[in-house]
Amino acid sequence: MTVATASTTTVNLIAFAEDPATVPRLRDRFSTFAQKHSCRAIFLDATRPASEPEANEMGVAGMPAEKLRSLVHDLLAGGVGSALFWAGRDLSDPRFEALASLGSTVVVDSSRAGDGKASIQKLAEIGASTDRFVRDLSYLRLLPWQDMVAQFFDDEDLARELPRIAAVEVVSGSEPEAYYVAGWLASRLRWKPCGRNELCNDAGDVIKVTIERRGDPRRVLSVILRSENCTFGAEVDANSPEIVCLTVSGKPKRDRRCAPLHDVDLVSLVEQAMFVPHNDPVFAEALQMARAILDTER
Amino acid sequence: MAKAVAPKPDGAAHAAANPLREGIESNRVPDPCTIVFFGASGDLFKRMLIPAIYSLRADDILPANFGLIGFARTPYTDEQFREYCKQAAEQDLGKDAIKDQLWEDLAQRISYITADFDDTSHFEALKQKLEEYEKNFGSGHNRLFYLATPPSVFPKIIDQLKKAGLDPASNPDGWTRIIVEKPFGTDLASARALQTEVEKVFSESQVYRIDHYLGKETVQDIMALRFANTIFEPIWSRNYIQSVQITAAETLGVEARGAYYDNAGALRDMIQNHVLNLLALVAMEPPASSDADAIRNEKYKVFSAIEPPAHEQVFDMSVRGQYGPGTVGGEKVQGYRSEPDVAPNSNTETYAAVKLFINSWRWAGVPFFLRSGKRLARKVSEIVITFNPIPHRLFGEKSDTIEQNILVIKIQPDEGVSIRFNAKVPGPKNHIRGVTMDFNYGTGFGVESAPAYERLLADAMRGDATLFTRWDAVQRAWEIVMPILDVWQSIKDRSFPNYAAGSEGPAAANELNPGWRTL
Numbered sequence: 001m002t003v004a005t006a007s008t009t010t011v012n013l014i015a016f017a018e019d020p021a022t023v024p025r026l027r028d029r030f031s032t033f034a035q036k037h038s039c040r041a042i043f044l045d046a047t048r049p050a051s052e053p054e055a056n057e058m059g060v061a062g063m064p065a066e067k068l069r070s071l072v073h074d075l076l077a078g079g080v081g082s083a084l085f086w087a088g089r090d091l092s093d094p095r096f097e098a099l100a101s102l103g104s105t106v107v108v109d110s111s112r113a114g115d116g117k118a119s120i121q122k123l124a125e126i127g128a129s130t131d132r133f134v135r136d137l138s139y140l141r142l143l144p145w146q147d148m149v150a151q152f153f154d155d156e157d158l159a160r161e162l163p164r165i166a167a168v169e170v171v172s173g174s175e176p177e178a179y180y181v182a183g184w185l186a187s188r189l190r191w192k193p194c195g196r197n198e199l200c201n202d203a204g205d206v207i208k209v210t211i212e213r214r215g216d217p218r219r220v221l222s223v224i225l226r227s228e229n230c231t232f233g234a235e236v237d238a239n240s241p242e243i244v245c246l247t248v249s250g251k252p253k254r255d256r257r258c259a260p261l262h263d264v265d266l267v268s269l270v271e272q273a274m275f276v277p278h279n280d281p282v283f284a285e286a287l288q289m290a291r292a293i294l295d296t297e298r
Numbered sequence: 299m300a301k302a303v304a305p306k307p308d309g310a311a312h313a314a315a316n317p318l319r320e321g322i323e324s325n326r327v328p329d330p331c332t333i334v335f336f337g338a339s340g341d342l343f344k345r346m347l348i349p350a351i352y353s354l355r356a357d358d359i360l361p362a363n364f365g366l367i368g369f370a371r372t373p374y375t376d377e378q379f380r381e382y383c384k385q386a387a388e389q390d391l392g393k394d395a396i397k398d399q400l401w402e403d404l405a406q407r408i409s410y411i412t413a414d415f416d417d418t419s420h421f422e423a424l425k426q427k428l429e430e431y432e433k434n435f436g437s438g439h440n441r442l443f444y445l446a447t448p449p450s451v452f453p454k455i456i457d458q459l460k461k462a463g464l465d466p467a468s469n470p471d472g473w474t475r476i477i478v479e480k481p482f483g484t485d486l487a488s489a490r491a492l493q494t495e496v497e498k499v500f501s502e503s504q505v506y507r508i509d510h511y512l513g514k515e516t517v518q519d520i521m522a523l524r525f526a527n528t529i530f531e532p533i534w535s536r537n538y539i540q541s542v543q544i545t546a547a548e549t550l551g552v553e554a555r556g557a558y559y560d561n562a563g564a565l566r567d568m569i570q571n572h573v574l575n576l577l578a579l580v581a582m583e584p585p586a587s588s589d590a591d592a593i594r595n596e597k598y599k600v601f602s603a604i605e606p607p608a609h610e611q612v613f614d615m616s617v618r619g620q621y622g623p624g625t626v627g628g629e630k631v632q633g634y635r636s637e638p639d640v641a642p643n644s645n646t647e648t649y650a651a652v653k654l655f656i657n658s659w660r661w662a663g664v665p666f667f668l669r670s671g672k673r674l675a676r677k678v679s680e681i682v683i684t685f686n687p688i689p690h691r692l693f694g695e696k697s698d699t700i701e702q703n704i705l706v707i708k709i710q711p712d713e714g715v716s717i718r719f720n721a722k723v724p725g726p727k728n729h730i731r732g733v734t735m736d737f738n739y740g741t742g743f744g745v746e747s748a749p750a751y752e753r754l755l756a757d758a759m760r761g762d763a764t765l766f767t768r769w770d771a772v773q774r775a776w777e778i779v780m781p782i783l784d785v786w787q788s789i790k791d792r793s794f795p796n797y798a799a800g801s802e803g804p805a806a807a808n809e810l811n812p813g814w815r816t817l
Contacts, residue, residue: 143322150318159316188317243399258399259358282321 011274012082013039014072014099016060018046018089022112026087027057029266036267040077044068044099046088069098076102083107083274089114091122100132107273109137111174111218117294120176124291127284135273137266138176138218139283144261145220145234146184148244152225152232157252162189163201164227167208171222173215176290181223182209183290184282193296209293236261328759329473330363331440332431334424336455337447338368338379338410341554342479346510347446348383349390350751355404356397359756363438365431368410369424370447379410407435415447415454421462428464432472439472442758445479448558452478453495465499477506477758480571481562482767485783486776493769506758506766511572513750513757513765516713516739520579520681521593523707523715530705531584533685535660540702543667543682544576547674547817549626551799552648556639564650565618565786568670570779574601575767576709577666580681581656590764594771601774603658612785617806619649620791621673624799631673631799645790648672649797651807652782667811673799675817679709682815693722694730701732706815714738 013033017026023045034041034056041056048059053075060068076082083105086096090113100106106126110119116138127134153159168185170178185191186199191207194200199207215221222235230250237243237258244261248254333351335343354360368379384405388396411427413420432439443459445452456476459465466474478496483489496505511517524530533539546568552559559567578597585592607615622633634640634648649671656666685703694700704718716736723729757765796804802817 146318146322150316150322153316153318156315162317185318188320237399240397240399243397245399257362258403260356260397260400280321 010038011040011080012076012103013037013041013085013274014044014076014082014103015042015085015087016044016046016095016099017087019087019112020047022087023047026266029270030085031056033267033270037271040075040080042072042075044072046095063095065094065098068095069102072099073102081105085270085273087112091119091126100126103132105133105135105274107135107137107270110176111138116174116176117179120179120287121291121294124287127287133279134287135280135283136176136180136287137269137273138174139180139286140269140272141218141264142177142180142184142220143264144244145181145223148234148246148259149181149185149223149225149232151246152234152248155254158230158232158248158254161227161230161232163203164205164229165189165201165207165225166205166228167210167224167226168199169210169212169222169224169226170220171212171214172220173213174217175211175213177218177220178211178213179290179293180286181220182211182293183288184286185225186293187282187285187289193292196296197293198296199293327359328361328756329440329761330361330436330438331442331472331759332365332367332428332435332437333442333444333755333759334367334369334428335444335446336369336415336451337445339370339372339374339382340446342446343368344382344386345390346749346751347444347755348386350749350755352387352391352396352401352404353749353752354756355400356395357752359752360404361437361759363436364407365435365437366404366408367424367427367431368408369413369420370410371412371414373412374410376409380405380408383408407431415451415458418458418461421458421464425462425464439469441469441472441474442477443475444477447479449479449481449484449492452492456495456499460499466501466504473504473761474500475504475506475758475761476500477508477754477766480507480509481566482507482571482772483776484562484566486773486780489772489776493773502769503763505769506754506763507769507772508754508758509571509575509767510750510754512575512767513752513754514709515753516707516709517576517579518765519713519739520576520707524580525584536662536664538685539664540684540686541665541667541811541813542577542580543684543811543813543815544573544580544669544680545682545815545817546573546576546670546679547676548672549674549677549800551621551631551634551673552637552640554638556637559648560640560644560646563646563786564648564670564672565652565779565783569650569652569668570775571767573668573670574775574778576681577654577668578771580683581658581661581666583660588764590762591768593764594768598768598771598774600656600658601771601778603656603661604654604774604778605657606778606781607654609781609785612782615653615810616782616786617649617651617804617810618647618786618791619651619671619797619804619807620644620646620794621648621671621797621799622795624673624801626673626800633795633799634673635795645787645794647786647791649674649803649807650782651803651810652779653810654778665811667814669803669807669814671803675800675802677711678817680815681707681709683707684813693720693728695728698730699732700730712738 015030017023030043043057044060046061049061050063051059082103084099084103085107110116113119123134153162168182170181172178191199191201197209225232230248233247234244237245242261243258245256245258247256411424431437483492578600581600582596585596620634635642635644651669654666683705687702706716708714714737716734718732718734720730721733723731
């Protein structure tokens, strides 16, 4: 048995995948990652029957959680940190708990999970109750959108509208991204949940949150903020999916400006997730707020 | 036209004012501004500058309230010039790279003035156009003039800017900066004369002398390698380093630049600027901060510690060469003297190698070998640090060569760093062999470096002069090479052409430094 071991191992990377449609692609990306970094890489394929490890991969279908944990534990390089990339369906799966306990960093992709909303809630629970670093690729994909929405309010005249925002509308192909946008805005602007899909600002004014699921999974199509006087729109161009156009209508208004939306590949996202050296408080607060918004829907 | 949606310049500084900025890394977007490209119908603008401008737009680094005015002799309408710009960008970046939405946004901000540099009224028209831009595009009275013309026109343009009221003193509501392309002068006297003209209109902080080599990511990585690691600094001195080689070799000939090159030569074209700047980055002391002037102060100190060779030392400390016919990349190529616009009996060097010493506590006695040439065996820019031999041999069979440790900083191509050290060959015998440990930026980080002009244009718009050369350093660099230039110009080299195209350069270079790394 061998595992992919670079001459110097600086981290153990454990990846778990169970969706037959995505396993080949994830395996390919994982291999790229393992070649690039000095890591001991272990790919757990839950679509294949349990098997002896070959190279850096082994089948683990049907393997009980505790056995899986023990087996993987024996493969880890000692003296270095470990990270889990979970591409399984359900964060309540006991195998997730078992593998997550081996690592100090847990990376998930909640928009690949069977129930994205439940994944956010579970991830928030882990983030709040353990000292593990948690990351979600669904949140990391939002970085260009956060930057574009923030751009509106770099303009001092437009920043005056921030306290007057009354509605947030997000359209995306999967739900976690949309809840993260709402959670991020709420945590930065100190809005608190105050009703079903409603947030309240410091002055007690209500901000209505509307989330529409449309388009390809893991792609945001638009983020629209409405204040008393203005509508701020960041929307993917209908003809060019790689362009986002920013508009401000009402008073004050601004000319439309389009900016590129760079597609970030999975390897780069996992790298970002694994190598950010500290916990990200902005994400942590956005995650807790996304969960709080979801709680209002119960 | 109203203001466009735009991030505030240098967004990080505004995190406190905009709560959504907290924790979000963002490109540092320059101030709103208008760039005027003098010589916009020329080769540099077409091949480098307009592709860089589009790339900045595509990377969302260009300020939203931005304008571009071309100013040159070739007659174009605005529409024709926009088409010329688009074709140039497509040619360099590929048709698919140009997104219609982004191009149209940029194109509406591009215009052109057909101009005669001798005619002040054309500069007055430019002033009027700038004022229109500032009103229409909200570019905030910030003006960046880029001299992409032949150097002979620089003084005239600077003078006309003053006459037309486009000097910084006449623009109190915004900033005015000027980018001056290399070469800054053709010798010490002409550089001083040009500086005198520049100083009449611009202060030093408003002048950005561009050396595109310094915009290359790997050149900047030299500082990171030295000052973001602890393992190199303790051995970075005469106590451990035997010699330093800096090579900038090309396989190309003079191409269409024969007329310029025949009046310049390798010493002026490469050594006086690019290669000496690399030397400064290798040899400088750690700056007190990453501030532009702190870095440039340290670079200047290196230059000031280099003693220019005395005239009688020139032939001991330098070698010149000129390529003859030969074979490059499997194809026969003509000699330099047969190139277009080159004098058939030209005495211009296409190869220069120089040995310099830095008179400082750190570097006393360590030779710095610099070489640059055209039509050489391989295109490569690299810095080779050779460490002292081991003081006492313990390992290896008698037949083994114990190599000296070598650190190679590869600037292009295959940007990266490699270290050569000795290891025991596995097996019962005590053989020692040299091995190489390689780091490659491309595979190590999986991202491509931004082209140099992109970085430098953005820096000039932001007012960050770190990667631009200050006058004191330019002047000192000329002082260092002037004795060599004087001797080379006064004594014709009768051995020319003295190396074949596609070779390692003239044989005499090996007498200057027998340890050149093979190209």
